[in-house]
């Protein structure tokens with residue numbers, strides 16, 4: 001659904017001002033939306049998953065490991081597709097207030113696409129290069145939204161999501177480097193003019209939601225604190241927004257309409273989108289590609 005049609009429906013959770021801000025800036029933090037009951041259930045599911053990772057020696061389709069991961073001291077970068085590994089994550093993705101927040105920006109009919117639980121372990125948790133999401137999973141319009149839940153408080157030291165406000169209105173950048181490798185990274189000379197002034201550090205207390213439009217430039221710094229940063233990210237779209245490439249984090253839940261009705265016709269935005277590699281041949285996640293550039297990235301200041 002295109003933005004002018006979404007605006008015909010009143011928001012249920014956000015104020016109209018908050019929704020206008022999201023559409024203007026491409027990013028927004030909503031404080032204290034998710035209650036303690038959900039946080040307790042999700043943390044318990046997360047702890048079970050971390051325990052399960054103790055036996056894992058190499059990154060695989062489920063776990064992306066950080067350097068130094070071992071049985072006695074598990075260190076994860078990501079639990080891919082948490083909805084496929086513990087029922088609590090799908091209950092949350094399909095039944096919580098997060099779905100109503102998605103409806104405020106996608107319109108009354110909301111479809112689930114994929115999920116991931118990104119960690120930043122204390123005194124580690126690597127940075128995430130500047131990038132845009134939609135080139136990894138193009139849709140027929142730009143309604144897709146990534147909604148992050150801070151499962152614990154996330155302050156400046158912990159590597160919060162960081163976005164360049166207004167960058168979703170600019171032309172999409174390429175996620176390939178000059179040699180044609182998919183790197184999911186934007187070089188500094190390709191960043192928008194004045195990006196430093198437009199940088200928003202999306203900190204939030206536990207239970208806060210961080211919304212990212214699928215075109216907005218974003219990333220995050222490493223975790224310099226002694227506290228963990230668990231960030232649960234679910235991606236939704238309008239029900240009539242159709243993905244047209246292989247879903248890199250496909251599960252049985254992809255395409256489920258979690259609110260409203262299934263679409264009878266697709267929504268199309270005339271602005272085209274760069275295509276990703278063919279993920280049906282395997283998806284390794286962004287860090288493998290980004291790590292080549294880690295030394296450059298470490299010098300960059302967000």
Ligand SMILES: O=C(O)CCC(=O)C(=O)O
Pocket residue numbers: 118119128133159160161218219220231233
């Ligand atoms: O975990 C983070 O800080 C960034 C995650 C992100 O940008 C992504 O998964 O696309």
